[in-house]
Amino acid sequence: MTSTSPAPTPAPPTGRRPASARRRALGLVVCVVALVVACLLSVSFGSRVVGWSDVVAGLLHPDPDDIAQAAVASRVPRTVLGLLVGAALGLAGAVMQGLTRNPLADPGILGVSFGASLFVVVGIAWFGLSTLTGYVWVAFAGAGATMALVYAVGSAGRGGATPLKLALAGAAVTAAVSSMISMVLLTRTDVLNTFRFWQVGSLGRADTSAILTILPFLLVGGVLAVAVARGLDALALGDDLATGLGQHTGTVRALGALAAVLLSGAAVAVAGPIAFIGLVMPHLARGFTGPSHRWVLPYAALFGGVLLVGADVLGRVVARPQELEVGIMTALLGAPVLIAIVRRSKVREL
Template identity: 80%
Template sequence: MVVASLAFGSRVVSWPDVVAGVLHPDPENIAQAAVHSRIPRTVLGLLVGAALGLAGAVMQGLTRNPLADPGILGVNAGASLFVVLGIAWLGLSSLEEYIWLAFAGAALAALLVYTIGSMGREGATPLKLALAGAATTAALGSMVSMVLLTRTDVLDTFRFWQVGSLGRADFAQIGEVVPFLLVGAVLAVASARGLDALALGDDLAVGLGQRTGLVRALGATAAVLLAGSATAIAGPIAFVGLVMPHLARTFTGPSHRWLLPYSAAFGAALLVGADVVGRIVTRPQDLEVGIMTALLGAPVFIAIIRRQKVREL
């Protein structure tokens, strides 16, 4: 997928030019310059896809819900609301200006969902978290629609971020979110054993010596950092966090020790591959990767569900 991402686009580049464009590009050679310009986009696709795949696996393990993805904690809705407010009230117009607003909105929305889901005698149960996430997402989505309906000028700026895209990637922006992605990945891997125990139910997990509250807090923090960072820099991209953990389970089984890295690898491959297909089918224009993941991910997910009859984790 990486090689294809460097070679294909509005201009198809030969293998020698791909190698030269990566190692020592000649500014006078158009093909090599094209390869060099695609490197940030490819790196961003790998990072965002891996983060979303990893976040999806963690969220499904936390909630024991096979339909969980970054949207279940309100990440996409929170980021979208803060971006809309930043464009409408602060006059922001570029990714560099609202990336931190998007990240803050994603984190605060997820914190709100966890707080609501933790209320009551039983604490943060999978069902309560799922219901709180659905309700919060609906409420925040309504607020986004309210702003867009009253400020149509905001829509022109917002829609380029909302659709999900890798086309405006650069290493300065990538460097801003990499620390959050690394911390989120470390926390996700650290929660693997606890997620295996949660799959047996809270009572058995406690009996095995797991502190279920700590495991959920650790996993939720990892998911927020991963999905929030990915959403902030690339926009809300669907189906990667939903589909890839299911595909990974066909190779690894339920053990999160293997499921998490496989989900990250498959997520990176899917997102970069979807970006390549989006560049080819509408050449010389680009079809945004958020559209392509939905078109490619939905049939794959339906096939997995029909074959395995996935109902619960």
């Protein structure tokens, strides 16, 4: 005779989240603290170093007759803009990598930033654009047109839009668009002085009106990016499996592409084509969170804000009393981080 032991009684639910979720939430808190520290350093350091008492006074009730407090107040828009642009580029890069399943996808490598740049330089040269509002709309048009072109070229032929084909299409379109930009600038040298400071990537033109101009586009783009997070997780499994899980892949791609265009277009219009943030920050985020886009997106946004604000502070400190543009500093900081990530993870596709 054989006897069967009763099945073990399942443990009652404890009502606590898994430890991994708690660690991720704690990591977000640490990122927020790091971002606050970077913002405080940004309003403190520049051509003039400001003490903490003047920082507090300049933030709460600045005295316009006090030079130190006036310096703090003047740095606040620049700091806020750096935070917004860095977060936007980090989000845009994460969304693009999720949509294409390509670890090299970002607004720069896929040509989106260069497409926006081309439309802006054409607007300056031939249509007399000189305001941020004009830059924003033509940058959106250039970003959207370039993204559509890259995807059309990368999806042609057998196999559809594979990560390798998209990367090659992005490289080809980027080379072509860069040549067009050079052609316009060579024929219109009067535009060169206006364009060259914008092209390198800078936060030096930050003011409240610039922030208010791009803020609605960034908010809409951020909401769309969060809305497609689960769809991006499904796309990572392949289109057939994503459809089987109830995801409308066409809708996910359309909303994700719109989010990426809004985020990258607004960021490029106000600060120029800043490199490496959209490429590196999603990889850095996945190292802490894993592949789930519910966590990758906020981490990438926070990392992007910290890196861009921190790079802007370093650019003001290392060349004092002058400054290095933030686009130069992000390239210097981002390239070693990207090399380290690639050597450690050896990621081929998402």
